[in-house]
Amino acid sequence: MGAVKIKDNIYWVGVFDPELEIFDIVIPTEHGTTYNSYLVIGEKKKALIEANKKNFTEEYIKTIEEVCPVSEIDYIILNHNEPDHSGALPAIVERNPNIEVIYSKTAKSFVDNIINKEYNGRAVTDGDSIDLGGKTLTFYHTPFLHWPDTMFTYLIEDHILFPCDFLGAHYCDYNLFNDKLENKEEAKAAFRFYYSMIMRPYKEHILKAFKKIEGIQIDMVCPSHGPVLREDIDYYLNFYKEQADRYYLNNPYTQITIVYGTAYGNTKMLADKIKEGIEETSVKVKMFDAATDNMNDIIDEIEISHGLLIGSPTLNAKAAKPIFTLFANLVVLNVANRKAGAFGSYGWSGEGIKMTEDVLKTMRMKLPLPAFKVKMTPSEEELEKAKEWGREFALKVLEGN
Numbered sequence: 001m002g003a004v005k006i007k008d009n010i011y012w013v014g015v016f017d018p019e020l021e022i023f024d025i026v027i028p029t030e031h032g033t034t035y036n037s038y039l040v041i042g043e044k045k046k047a048l049i050e051a052n053k054k055n056f057t058e059e060y061i062k063t064i065e066e067v068c069p070v071s072e073i074d075y076i077i078l079n080h081n082e083p084d085h086s087g088a089l090p091a092i093v094e095r096n097p098n099i100e101v102i103y104s105k106t107a108k109s110f111v112d113n114i115i116n117k118e119y120n121g122r123a124v125t126d127g128d129s130i131d132l133g134g135k136t137l138t139f140y141h142t143p144f145l146h147w148p149d150t151m152f153t154y155l156i157e158d159h160i161l162f163p164c165d166f167l168g169a170h171y172c173d174y175n176l177f178n179d180k181l182e183n184k185e186e187a188k189a190a191f192r193f194y195y196s197m198i199m200r201p202y203k204e205h206i207l208k209a210f211k212k213i214e215g216i217q218i219d220m221v222c223p224s225h226g227p228v229l230r231e232d233i234d235y236y237l238n239f240y241k242e243q244a245d246r247y248y249l250n251n252p253y254t255q256i257t258i259v260y261g262t263a264y265g266n267t268k269m270l271a272d273k274i275k276e277g278i279e280e281t282s283v284k285v286k287m288f289d290a291a292t293d294n295m296n297d298i299i300d301e302i303e304i305s306h307g308l309l310i311g312s313p314t315l316n317a318k319a320a321k322p323i324f325t326l327f328a329n330l331v332v333l334n335v336a337n338r339k340a341g342a343f344g345s346y347g348w349s350g351e352g353i354k355m356t357e358d359v360l361k362t363m364r365m366k367l368p369l370p371a372f373k374v375k376m377t378p379s380e381e382e383l384e385k386a387k388e389w390g391r392e393f394a395l396k397v398l399e400g401n
């Protein structure tokens with residue numbers, strides 16, 4: 001649709017992708033997305049913020065050149081180097097070999113390996129700034145939002161924050177500004193969904209980033225996906241703050257979540273007893289059936305739990321499918337260093353339990369007890385042992401607090 005003036009001498013020069021159905025091969029994008037890029041024109045110099053996805057390079061460069069030739073741009077600022085923000089970088093550098101590529105220290109190796117030849121580049125860090133003449137860009141290194149390279153760029157005179165994926169949304173509306181959207185509530189839902197799919201594992205980093213930008217005036221947020229935010233900005237900032245605070249270390253209770261799959265009820269019998277054992281301690285326990293309970297509810301509880309127990313039968317030498325679904329959904333959380341354990345019933349070989357333990361270890365969870373397993377239907381004696389195992393696990397979790 002071409003360049004859009006967002007303020008005097010500041011232009012959106014991105015690309016709309018309304019047809020996109022899946023992002024990064026896993027995230028459904030029912031409202032498409034946008035790849036935002038911004039051009040800031042100072043009295044002396046010009047800076048482009050973010051490159052774009054490679055397959056839109058031609059359209060992207062055409063849009064930039066509605067404002068000024070690429071050859072006249074002095075800087076390209078890469079807040080983050082995921083290919084949807086850096087894919088067009090080689091084409092920009094090809095057209096303008098003198099352009100100075102600006103990135104965070106951690107980004108250098110990404111940029112080197114994206115351009116793959118000599119280029120004019122510079123790493124910046126907190127407090128560095130670039131004077132374009134009446135427009136000053138300053139930088140905040142905000143790692144892991146959501147890659148180690150991420151930084152925010154802030155335009156001091158206009159109070160505009162360019163935070164890349166942070167505060168973004170996969171939402172395509174040609175009206176661009178959040179105060180002009182056709183369906184504001186739908187866009188806000190897309191914003192919340194984007195947070196839960198992309199930013200949710202990085203809570204500590206979100207809180208650190210807020211500390212860094214504390215006190216700066218933000219009149220407009222120009223993220224790299226979705227609407228430009230210039231109305232109701234506090235809503236967006238507060239949503240991130242509240243969600244980042246929803247963390248197991250902030251839970252007033254010590255909590256364990258049990259999730260099981262069961263084909264014939266044997267693993268569920270163990271789960272019930274393990275729960276009883278935990279309840280003999282002061283630890284709060286939540287229990288879910290991975291096949292029938294709502295996966296978002298399960299993830300919400302694991303998010304604020306200090307311990308996670310997963311029960312699976314062995315089916316054809318593997319864990320049960322609902323347990324694999326759970327593993328796939330855990331991608332939105334960082335569970336490293338929390339306590340975990342595996343249990344289950346099996347018939348003859350028991351790989352499902354071992355597989356579950358291996359995944360928990362790979363996610364860098366701590367397994368204080370060996371897995372609890374029984375052959376086929378648990379006996380009364382085994383059920384008592386399951387209860388004791390649950391109690392012991394709860395005590396291990398309490399020890400860790």
Ligand SMILES: Cc1cc2nc3c(=O)[nH]c(=O)nc-3n(C[C@H](O)[C@H](O)[C@H](O)COP(=O)(O)O)c2cc1C
Pocket residue numbers: 261262263264265266267268312313314315316317318345346347348349350351375376377
């Ligand atoms: C389709 C199917 C495949 C199975 N494959 C295995 C297997 O490869 N190894 C094993 O130890 N048990 C296997 N079993 C046995 C189950 O793990 C065992 O019956 C267990 O008690 C089921 O627990 P549940 O009632 O919690 O589903 C299989 C059972 C079914 C129904």
